[in-house]
Amino acid sequence: MEPTATMHPYLNAVRSGDRALLRQLRDELYPFVRGLVLKNSGTEDDAKDVFQDAVMVVYDKAGQAEFMLTSRFSTFFCGIALNLWRSRRKKKSNSEVTIPEDAPYTDDEQPDLDFEQIERQALFDKAMAQLGADCRKLLGLFFQKKTMSEIAENMGFGSENYARRRKHACKEFLIERIRSYPEYRELRNT
Amino acid sequence: MNDLYDLIEAYLNDDLPDDQRRDMERRMAEDPAFREEVELHRQLQQAYADPGRWQLREALAAIMDEPVPPDKPPPVPPAKPNQGNRKMWLLIAVTLLAGAGIWFFSHLGAPNLQPAGDQPATQPKSTAPAPAPTEPSKNDPLPTNRPKSDRPIAMADPERFVPNPTMDAYIAGGVRSQEEMRAVMVAPENNATVQPDAQGISVVRFAGRLEGASPDEARVLHLLIFNNRDDQKPLLTQPVQLRTDANGQADFETTLRLTVPKGLYYFRVEESKTEEMLAMGKFFVGRL
Numbered sequence: 279m280e281p282t283a284t285m286h287p288y289l290n291a292v293r294s295g296d297r298a299l300l301r302q303l304r305d306e307l308y309p310f311v312r313g314l315v316l317k318n319s320g321t322e323d324d325a326k327d328v329f330q331d332a333v334m335v336v337y338d339k340a341g342q343a344e345f346m347l348t349s350r351f352s353t354f355f356c357g358i359a360l361n362l363w364r365s366r367r368k369k370k371s372n373s374e375v376t377i378p379e380d381a382p383y384t385d386d387e388q389p390d391l392d393f394e395q396i397e398r399q400a401l402f403d404k405a406m407a408q409l410g411a412d413c414r415k416l417l418g419l420f421f422q423k424k425t426m427s428e429i430a431e432n433m434g435f436g437s438e439n440y441a442r443r444r445k446h447a448c449k450e451f452l453i454e455r456i457r458s459y460p461e462y463r464e465l466r467n468t
Numbered sequence: 469m470n471d472l473y474d475l476i477e478a479y480l481n482d483d484l485p486d487d488q489r490r491d492m493e494r495r496m497a498e499d500p501a502f503r504e505e506v507e508l509h510r511q512l513q514q515a516y517a518d519p520g521r522w523q524l525r526e527a528l529a530a531i532m533d534e535p536v537p538p539d540k541p542p543p544v545p546p547a548k549p550n551q552g553n554r555k556m557w558l559l560i561a562v563t564l565l566a567g568a569g570i571w572f573f574s575h576l577g578a579p580n581l582q583p584a585g586d587q588p589a590t591q592p593k594s595t596a597p598a599p600a601p602t603e604p605s606k607n608d609p610l611p612t613n614r615p616k617s618d619r620p621i622a623m624a625d626p627e628r629f630v631p632n633p634t635m636d637a638y639i640a641g642g643v644r645s646q647e648e649m650r651a652v653m654v655a656p657e658n659n660a661t662v663q664p665d666a667q668g669i670s671v672v673r674f675a676g677r678l679e680g681a682s683p684d685e686a687r688v689l690h691l692l693i694f695n696n697r698d699d700q701k702p703l704l705t706q707p708v709q710l711r712t713d714a715n716g717q718a719d720f721e722t723t724l725r726l727t728v729p730k731g732l733y734y735f736r737v738e739e740s741k742t743e744e745m746l747a748m749g750k751f752f753v754g755r756l
Contacts, residue, residue, distance in 0.1 A: 292524065293520070295520065295523050295524050296573065297527055297530075297531065298529055300527060300528065300702050301531055301534070304531055309625070309626050309627070310626030310629075310630075310756070312629070313626060313627045313630065314630070317630075326532045329532070330525070330528045330529070330532060333524070333528055334524065334525065334528075337520075337521060337524055338521075341518070349755070350755060352626075352755075352756040353755075353756065356626070356756065371724065383602065397516075398511065399515055400516070402511070402515050402516075403522075403525050406516075406522065406525075407525075407529070414522070415699055417515060418519055418522060421512065421513055421515075421516035421517055422516075422517060423481075423517075424493070446473055447472060449512075450473075452512070453508060453512075456508070466504065
């Protein structure tokens with residue numbers, strides 16, 4: 279879904295990647311996520327992961343044709359972050375996050391979250407970030423179903439054959455990285 | 469490996485002839501490792517089909533590595549991003565910062581909680597010795613001798629909205645005294661939101677009825693207000709008189725004018741002599 283003028287500014291920012299507004303979103307809502315995570319045995323890095331993954335969930339939700347933001351954005355966002363962290367804490371140490379179920383962030387507007395899908399996507403992104411910039415760009419074009427000819431031209435490669443070999447090498451590296459994470463095995467077993 | 473990847477990608481793109489597709493599906497049914505390989509390729513293809521997704525991930529990673537300016541007040545999201553005039557937004561930002569600064573120096577301080585009625589609020593029990601309570605006055609709602617706080621009232625600090633599990637447990641579990649008395653609250657509704665006015669004053673009405681009490685015994689109730697952080701030290705303790713109507717029903721009502729930061733607040737109704745809890749609830753001043 280393309281951003282529209284009627285969408286909430288932060289939904290627009292997330293869908294369009296507007297960095298200025300994303301910074302504003304961070305300044306406004308990261309303190310909540312950070313406080314939540316640090317108070318519940320998490321680290322600063324955990325908090326950053328939860329915040330970013332919550333933004334990615336917003337991106338996916340806002341891209342659904344049937345999606346409508348019917349609560350405050352902050353309520354919607356904090357609910358996602360809270361439930362994400364609760365899910366991770368439970369998986370990690372089987373301990374509950376000390377926020378009750380009737381927290382104001384988990385109201386009726388709270389969307390159902392597919393935690394397995396969210397964790398899988400986060401894992402893929404983590405592995406993707408380990409690749410070099412060229413590999414990421416090449417795989418991005420490949421996953422967008424560009425032809426080998428288009429990829430070769432875009433990447434400045436001499437031939438389609440070379441583009442194909444590079445694509446295989448990058449993809450193989452990506453898959454190896456994904457399989458090296460213990461979380462991947464956990465995801466497979468769920 | 470190239471052949472295997474080519475085969476899987478052709479299968480996922482529906483480019484295989486029927487006989488090869490059937491072979492693939494047979495192999496997937498018989499070989500879990502092969503099935504997992506195909507599934508992983510399919511998931512990757514789905515995950516990165518949208519280029520905007522990865523671009524957002526990269527933008528976020530960069531932004532999260534940037535230092536957050538200390539004590540930066542939360543900005544107000546513009547109604548129409550991407551259409552604004554940069555100078556206009558700069559002007560608005562400067563105006564907001566100036567307003568926040570004026571607010572900071574003129575209104576900041578510890579919560580100011582004042583009953584709107586005649587009875588003065590008592591200081592928290594655990595704070596002694598305490599200064600004499602401020603007489604409520606609509607003309608002078610904000611005393612000047614309040615200590616400095618670290619945040620302007622206008623800023624909604626998300627931490628002030630985090631629920632308190634102990635007090636929530638009391639609410640969830642229900643409250644009844646040893647004498648089987650309890651206060652049934654009529655107002656405020658649980659989880660009600662009260663919006664502060666332009667001066668930052670939030671008017672909250674507390675009303676209810678006492679059930680299970682002997683009608684012959686004169687009682688005074690205490691209404692205690694807590695923030696979301698400390699369930700031991702009330703911000704305010706307000707005596708509330710009971711009124712018995714013609715049917716013998718004991719009602720109570722009081723209205724408080726609160727000058728507190730936006731956040732989640734809890735209230736407790738106690739029997740004044742025994743300090744037994746008779747009711748517990750919570751309300752929000754503003755919202756995140």
